[in-house]
């Protein structure tokens with residue numbers, strides 16, 4: 001079981017990967033430890049400095065749309081954020097998150113506010129979110145098959161090191 | 172056998188078993204594409220995964236398109252890392268000045284009907300114009316595919332997009348694409364394929380179909396696929412490498428959604444800042460002053476785009492308006508060579524345009540020209556996010572090459588149908 005406790009950092013709909021980290025920033029380096037100082041700078045230049053270890057991003061629809069650039073996932077992790085909760089995810093961001101061990105949680109975030117105390121709980125395939133500020137517990141669509149398998153391994157690198165191949169469970 | 176969509180047929184063939192929407196399929200890929208923006212990270216993953224060799228070096232290609240040319244020693248170091256890797260493992264490398272990754276694959280005749288292509292660039296979907304399944308992935312999926320030759324895909328539901336009606340003068344594929352982005356929305360095709368049907372398809376050449384598929388990503392589509400027909404054969408004539416297997420949808424295939432767009436009454440479109448779905452008819456944006464016009468990218472950087480832009484610029488007066496910077500960036504060396512041979516680039520040059528190195532150019536602020544503070548840019552690209560071109564204070568408008576050409580002449584957003592100034 002994985003349990004993550006942290007405070008909500010609220011963002012809007014259609015947060016594209018260029019907003020998460022600008023293409024101009026990653027042209028000189030793909031080191032996420034350097035890039036994290038510019039996390040979400042286009043939306044809020046002070047955001048990166050305000051992130052605390054354990055913060056959880058809470059967004060609206062279509063989080064991570066646009067470019068498929070994987071630094072968008074690794075830079076979030078480097079900043080100390082281990083889960084993103086959104087109404088929905090763009091598919092390339094979703095895959096990149098899973099492949100790096102960042103937990104993408106799909107649920108109704110409409111009642112969540114900036115700063116809410118949250119817990120994300122992954123128990124087997126079951127995924128849920130507790131919003132302590134709103135006294136809410138939300139059950140999310142479970143993670144299944146190869147997606148869960150990759151996340152259970154901690155990402156695609158450890159998965160590939162162990163399996164040497166892509167072998168979906170149940171096929 | 173149940174009736175199937177084009178996506179279900181291609182992915183079944185690549186999975187070696189019949190699969191349907193919603194299932195996870197383990198598919199064998201035909202081509203794996205990396206760019207200079209995604210490959211350095213893919214190489215890191217490859218090494219961390221313990222990769223020893225490429226599954227098939229002849230099916231792996233890297234293109235230096237985003238940083239063309241490299242703007243700093245640090246960027247150059249990223250290029251060098253990919254060069255060394257490509258040499259060591261035998262993959263094809265298309266260096267600075269060759270062109271945009273999936274455009275190169277198409278030009279070489281390697282993107283064939285029935286293929287499965289994955290590329291670490293979201294706009295890889297563009298290649299679906301050739302009746303194939305092409306989709307974008309990140310660097311880690313790319314690395315796993317470089318090692319295994321496989322990718323896992325959830326077989327997508329498809330949206331049936333039917334284009335009907337008669338194409339009118341100056342109606343560009345870009346206008347059709349922007350109208351679809353507006354109709355379907357920025358996540359309307361999430362996890363889904365757009366499959367194109369209808370009597371109006373034959374009015375669009377292969378290069379134009381690429382524009383429509385390209386904007387599929389701005390609807391979050393996983394793939395965007397045209398049928399194979401005369402236009403496909405015309406494009407592939409003299410290029411084709413290997414065997415193709417055209418794929419058609421079964422008559423009773425099941426779609427998640429069906430959309431029909433009658434293009435007869437469609438007017439040119441413009442996407443306003445700062446989202447590609449912020450689309451209005453050009454009449455509503457006409458008159459907006461612009462200070463930079465960018466002709467290029469994987470959306471509007473092919474031969475006919477520059478021809479249309481130049482013709483519209485001539486019709487609207489034939490000179491670039493004062494205070495307008497015109498930037499021209501061909502998407503590939505082949506495009507560049509054709510435009511040089513037929514005098515198009517020379518014509519742009521004599522109008523004062525800045526012709527930059529082949530590749531992505533100013534599209535995402537990584538090479539070429541960065542707009543100055545506070546300017547309005549009109550561009551043939553696909554994305555107009557704030558700061559996309561490297562300056563958060565610039566406002567980016569997206570339109571067809573013809574609208575961009577006409578507007579360069581007038582200094583304001585101009586309907587290419589209306590622009591007829593006698594010289």
Ligand code: SF4
Nearest residue numbers: 294468469531534535
């Ligand atoms: S031209 Fe622009 S959208 Fe196309 S691949 Fe290059 S950066 Fe991406």
